[in-house]
Amino acid sequence: MTRASAWLILTTAILIAVIMISPLYPSAQINQPLQPSFGQAIVAVNNAEAAGATPNETAPLVALLNKALALNQEASSLPPNQTAQGNTILSGVNQILTNVTNQANDLTTTSTQRTSTNKIITYVAGLILAVAGTFAYVFGVELYQRYRIKRTFQMRIKAK
């Protein structure tokens, strides 16, 4: 019983220490309804990059993200009596972010396949080069031996 309570106290103390050591970074609460959509879109784009998507492939997605940000800014700057227009703009922003997420997910799939293929090709090329190098070594050694034999039989004995 005593041991259990000691463990409990120790665990609680560690948890409190971790919470106190971890810095609580102040965060903003802007675009609150759209935050999950923005988050999903950015994570999807980052995943595509990690899978090997090139900057040329991610550039259109980043352009769409910036379009969504601009529209979001436009909706935020509308006066309070234009709620309907603001909601229309925000639904457009949500649609753009959904498109970005879907396109980024597709890009992740194709990039993963391409990266895997490239890796296999590179490693197989390494194997082929090693085999070719070995054959070149055999060929080179054989040529050298033939040359040495030829030179040996070409020797002449000269009387001094």
Place this chain on the structure above:
Amino acid sequence: MKLTSTQNKRSLIAVFIVLIVIAETVAFVTTTPRPQEQFFQFYVLGSNGLAADYYPQNNPNLNLASPVSWYLGVTNSMGNVQLVEIRLKLGNETTIPPNDTTDTPASAPELVAFDRALMDNETWEFPFVWSITNATSTAGATHILTIQINNETYNVSNWSATNGYNFRLILELWVWQTNSNTLAFGWNSNGEHRTAWLQLWFNMTTPTPPPPPA
């Protein structure tokens, strides 16, 4: 070279092993992305695009409606796409500036924010033209009431400074945190939290319009 000899077979195998180790090491190095230092560059430049001439005639004592022209810039070197926000705050002498140790932003209220999604190695630089458009001076203090930024006017909730000295514009770099789905002051890099912020001081001792050109 006859392969019938045991010594020749051994040397052949040794050569093949050495070559395959070299070739596959090269393949591994070329296909594995190298870790890079992750950081943002955040800067403000004067009207000529240099780290100079921040105020008209190099005089930080401003008049009403006297335009100040700067360039704000952020470079993303984090290795992937990042969503950043530049937050502008108006402070005075008593404002607590951002703290790099505790990673807390400035205590001053936010005036305006600029958002942008940045690709890796992309620099976002844009003109930032501002002026104090309305201010009053009462009881030895100058109160800024409105400020115009890039042709948009923003109301300031009665921000003042003693005798008009030591106002400051504080610029903070906020970055989207993918783990919490929010913008936060600074960014995480190699297990550390880092922040970037700038501040430029100015005075408005006599809130009057600029003198007409001679």
